Ligand SMILES: [Zn+2]
């Protein structure tokens with residue numbers, strides 16, 4: 554894609570009615586009185602395919618492995634993690650940079666391939682998380698609801714299944730995003746079909762690689778997607794439980810180097826809750842933030858623009874608590 558073609562579209566999110574600072578400032582609401590935590594009923598009908606996807610990882614015992622299948626697994630993990638962290642999180646949830654309508658849709662489709670529902674659903678829940686972090690109103694607080702619920706239980710709750718468009722009025726105006734949100738399984742199924750086709754083609758035309766359609770499906774889709782899910786979910790669960798607190802946020806978010814490496818920068822979660830309006834989550838040079846580095850390169854070639862810088866308080870030593 555040529556940069557010139559995207560420049561004129563760089564205002565795809567300019568119709569926004571929600572100021573990102575509103576999301577940032579809403580952290581203060583975390584102290585509001587909240588009702589006691591109540592666990593919602595599980596919607597087993599909707600969640601069983603997702604559980605089956607994870608169970609199918611066990612087929613690896615039968616299909617075996619090959620270098621090409623493992624490489625595809627890792628590559629799809631990294632690329633789709635970037636889609637989740639850069640677009641679902643830093644763009645759709647926090648609007649920390651601008652993108653044209655084509656890049657906006659491409660980023661949404663990439664992230665949708667991670668089987669974490671659609672962009673509007675993801676962003677709507679995440680904005681609520683920042684408003685009510687670690688209170689009973691936070692759908693996935695390990696402190697309010699327990700580890701297992703914060704990690705995976707909450708997405709299976711019937712109450713959390715609909716997309717609350719009132720949380721994302723700025724992006725709900727785009728019909729292509731609402732379509733992607735409505736048919737959120739289309740992209741994952743397309744990816745699975747492509748992987749099965751790739752595996753079959755390699756088995757036919759390059760048998761020396763030792764792969765097959767099923768092997769590519771198990772490694773490229775089931776294992777890669779399961780690892781991707783648990784790494785992403787660990788930011789909801791573990792990143793509010795273990796790690797180091799550096800900033801005096803009203804929630805219990807923590808910084809973790811290990812989680813930051815696994816999630817391309819999201820592990821600096823205490824940093825993020827301190828300044829959710831900046832595109833960066835690693836504030837110091839040694840706080841590795843791969844998604845930010847990639848977004849910066851994308852801004853150099855004109856694919857995205859207006860990366861929101863860190864406010865002064867992001868580096869104010871006087872405010873540090875750790
Ligand atoms: Zn959080």
Ligand SMILES: [Zn+2]
Nearest residue numbers: 646679825829
């Ligand atoms: Zn966030």
